[in-house]
Amino acid sequence: MHTNLSCEETLLQLRNKMNRGRLLVSQLVGGDYAHAGEKESTEMVMQKVLQLSPKARKGNCLDIGCGAGGTANAVREFGFPNVYGIDIDQAAIAYAKARYPQVQFTCGDASALHRYFDMEFFSLTYFFNVFYAIEDKLSVLKQIAAISKPRAILAIFDIHLVEDTARPINDLDNLPIYLIRMELLKRDLQLAGWEISEIVDVSDHCVRWYGDVLNKLSERYTELSIEFSQDEIEIIHKTLDRLFQGLKSGSFGAAAIYAHRL
Numbered sequence: 001m002h003t004n005l006s007c008e009e010t011l012l013q014l015r016n017k018m019n020r021g022r023l024l025v026s027q028l029v030g031g032d033y034a035h036a037g038e039k040e041s042t043e044m045v046m047q048k049v050l051q052l053s054p055k056a057r058k059g060n061c062l063d064i065g066c067g068a069g070g071t072a073n074a075v076r077e078f079g080f081p082n083v084y085g086i087d088i089d090q091a092a093i094a095y096a097k098a099r100y101p102q103v104q105f106t107c108g109d110a111s112a113l114h115r116y117f118d119m120e121f122f123s124l125t126y127f128f129n130v131f132y133a134i135e136d137k138l139s140v141l142k143q144i145a146a147i148s149k150p151r152a153i154l155a156i157f158d159i160h161l162v163e164d165t166a167r168p169i170n171d172l173d174n175l176p177i178y179l180i181r182m183e184l185l186k187r188d189l190q191l192a193g194w195e196i197s198e199i200v201d202v203s204d205h206c207v208r209w210y211g212d213v214l215n216k217l218s219e220r221y222t223e224l225s226i227e228f229s230q231d232e233i234e235i236i237h238k239t240l241d242r243l244f245q246g247l248k249s250g251s252f253g254a255a256a257i258y259a260h261r262l
Contacts, residue, residue: 037209059123069096
């Protein structure tokens, strides 16, 4: 009993050092996830990956921007035994290593993947609501291609810009979001050595997921205000509501983009 309690206390201590905004969102969505609908979108994407490449389960797969490790562990439980995760957030990686020891986590920068992984090592790489944070998308796509096997799958699940007149938006840390511009992404994928396999519109799903999280935030405001400040809650509400309204109005879209390495 003492050992179990000690382990739980250690995890709690590590979790409390993590990013406040992501902690708040994880309480709303449940589990070690930092985005609306992440559990559902993970299952959706992995099912499609297996349709495109049934052998993908046998290879190594990489979760870029893995955060606290919830998605990487869900992918492992989906039948992908060799899962790696990388994130620049030291606190999140420390927690992920303690919570999910079956996954191999690395604290590192996605713009320098060659420093951490061998060439032609991965059969699958994926982003879940992370690609928006990358400003130089072409450079990262080239690096992923270098560490991916021929015919490896790349999956990007994210929000993209539909109307160029849409107002700028910041993320949970109040940092700029570089929303995907679909035509530029198609060009960058080609330049980086990828060929698009399929693009699936998931906007309706995301409208529902973000709406559900906003409702939970409203319903649980009093409870959350015990742990989080009013400013912290308002920043999260502003970001989530901006995404929700953009998706609902059609100025933003959401897509699951699948490509394979040439």
